[in-house]
Amino acid sequence: MLLRTVLIRLLTTAITLFGVAVVVFTLVRVAPGNPIAMMLPPGATEQDIANLTALYGFDKSLPHQFVIWLSGVVQGDFGTSITLRRPVSELVLSRLPATLELSVMALFIAVALGGFVAVLGARRRNSATEVGLDLSSGAVLSIPDFLWGLIFVLLFGVLWPVLSISGRIDPRIEFDFTTNYYVLEGLLRGRFDVVGSTLGHMLMPAMSLALPLAAMIAQLLKQNLKEELLKDYTTLTRVRGFTETAVILREALRNAALPTLALVGVQFTFLIGGTVIVERLFAYEGLGNMAIDAVINRDLPLIQGIVMLFAALFIVINLAVDLSYTLLNPRLRHG
Amino acid sequence: MSQQTQHRHALEIINLSIALPNGVRLLRDVSLKLEPGEVRALVGESGAGKSMIGKTVLGILPDTLKITQGEIILEGQHLNMMTPWTRRKTVAEITALIPQDPLTALNPLRKIGPQIVDPLIRIRGWEKDRARARALELLERVHIRAPERVMQSYPHELSGGMRQRILIAAAFAPSPRLIVADEPTTALDVTVQKEILKLIRELQKETGTAVLFVTHDMGVVAKISQQVTVLFAGKVxxxxxxxxxxxxxxxxxxxxxxxxxxxxxxxxxxxxxxxxxxxxxxxxxxxxxxxxxxxxxx
Known part of the structure; x- marks a missing residue:
């Protein structure tokens, strides 16, 4: 039974990735803009253009190009970046850790902040506090992540310059990284100055990404909590002498978190999508920043590689959400 | 005040009125007394306010309803005069609730064991072993086979009748002096109803707990109670x-x-x-x- 589930899952994953590959490959080639023209200086001869086009295989038919690219991908070769002249897989994997660390930090902030506001709102339900929290999360939600980025830059980079507005780590810090997971490696090797500097650089972009999601979690979780707090099992806990806060945290929260979890999974993928612009805004050296450069330079292999990696990431996240949903809900565990 | 020391009722309700925010009264001047060890049935058609009385005693009235007058005295202690904190403590100390619908009255994500044992440990301050032993004892008393295994189960793995028996065990576990049974047989099918009724009656006799038994069924009234309060439109x-x-x-x-x-x-x-x-x-x-x-x- 489990084997069958796993097999079905793998098959759907493969089909999804193949579909993404077809769409991306076609789109970047159909869209206007010629990578060869970007590479040559003005006044290049017809012969030069033809040579370079043949070198990169752009003279072949679209399906033919796709087959060549796909057969490479299956073997782990995503081609070579046109602008950076290095293997796409190497480039992409070197940037992935920065984006992962940023996204996970943003997720933590969103869950912690949203969860706290939701519990507070449920605890003070039907009061002015709840109305105030509702209004503020509505306001927070209506401002998109990149605008939050600008607001933070203005507040903590210009008016009260306490946080650095660009980069991933203070360049003066000397540390020989073996991986690109700065926070993780800093923690494991006990270099807390590295961790501190990296987290400091991540704080503003992470907050920009987290705030809209936090507001969404706050709204949905609070609503779910309020529903749970009307159910008989919470009433019974109240009669037994537990405080309202204890009733919320010990009894209602777990039940209310289940429907919220599905939303967090979907929204987390949107959050990762948001890194593209936010990383650019803060000159943060992650995948998103690289993606924008790749698009501007019409670096077709690199765009394809980045999109495929994002697609794989989204699939993994969805899988993780499904699994944790089953783990948290005993009613699904044995079925 | 001097009267209370002479004779202490398990529960005394004096001239209780409850109204909607718009002033419409749902409960009108209700008074009743419950002696220790006594079972009093509260009967009436739906909407007569019988459940509301139980909820008021336990302090779980919906926020929209307001007590406009009246007093509730639990074992000689005036609940109206207490701060919410002491009131919660007092009510939890003296009372327990057997709810109407066993299917919604257990937390679906928690195992049965902690749901019975937790209040004993966290509210009563019992030792873990003592609480566990007490839970097992009562589960056996309500004829749960393999109580150890049931304590490890989730609610969805058990039948409605079993869940109601577990809730009865949980209600009697801390030895309360007053139990509010809020139509405990209404959601069950008829064969199970009899058994549940019998269990409540037996346990009540054994422990000498006073029971406020809310029901709409005169047949149940005849079987379980010594005293009856008949309600209509919130009036005795x-x-x-x-x-x-x-x-x-x-x-x-x-x-x-x-x-x-x-x-x-x-x-x-x-x-x-x-x-x-x-x-x-x-x-x-x-x-x-x-x-x-x-x-x-x-």
């Missing part, structure tokens, strides 16, 4: 010993309720609902009283 119609109510009902509404209860003794008797004229007359009476009460208020 009759308050008497059960035997007397059945042999010689004083109020026409009580008479009609008894007549409306089907009995297995004479199946040939045609079904006779409470006459609509009587209900209309009672409503008119309540309305007149309300008008009088409004006048007095001004």
């Amino acid at each position: 119609m009759e308050d008497a010993p059960t035997r007397e109510v059945f042999t010689n009902p004083a109020h026409p509404y009580t008479r009609a309720l008894i007549a409306a209860t089907p009995s297995s003794a004479d199946l040939d008797r045609p079904f006779s609902p409470v006459p609509t004229e009587l209900i209309a007359e009672l409503h008119a009476q309540v309305a007149r009283d309300d008008a009088l009460w409004q006048g007095k208020k001004r």
